[in-house]
Amino acid sequence: MTVTLHVCITCRADQAVRDGETTPGARLHSALLEAGVPEGVSVVPVECLSACSQGCSIALSGLGRWSYVYGRLSDANAPDVVAGAAAYAAAPDGIVPWRSRPAIFRKQSLARIPPIAVLPEAAE
Template sequence: MSVTLHVCITCRAGETPSEGEVTPGKRLHGAILEAGVPEGVNVVPVECLSACSQGCSVALSAPGRWSYVYGRLSDANASDVVVGAAAYAAAPDGLVPWRSRPEIFRKQSLARIPPMIPAMAVVPEAAE
């Protein structure tokens, strides 16, 4: 099963880039690609993760797994993001044991989102 690492490439991290200047989010995206993407992880650039006040952000997701959004990142964190993505890919439910997470994934989590439940698995309430 493939894991998706979404990287916000429009993140400005509080900077005001000049015209033509690369945004901090694009620098993070490039640094992640340079660090080497783990097997089974798809890196997808996205335009916004709505974590604008939290610096650069990424999100990890996969079908049937918990999803995470991490913020306050920069291109200096790329290798830790890659390590965290590999650990996430190895966790069948997306729940990586606390001590197995890179420090930035322990301290800079913005959201943890439960897996989607297929509509057929939702049991309707009994009618009275």
């Protein structure tokens, strides 16, 4: 099953960005693509994750899984984000054991969101 790695490409990370300059969030997105997207992970750029005061942010989500929002990231963190996304994709419920998470996923988590319950009549 594919999971989604949302990357806020409008994040400015509290930096002044002039018109025409690449935002830190867009640089993170590019670095993730260059690092190699793990199997089972779809990288999707988004306009805003509303974590503006937390620097560059990403979110991991998948059907029937816990979702996570991480912040205070930069393009230098791309290898750890890719490793964390691969571990997330491999976990059936999205919960990666604490010690198996990259340090940035242990220390820079902004939110953990429970899976949406699907009611039997909604599945029809």
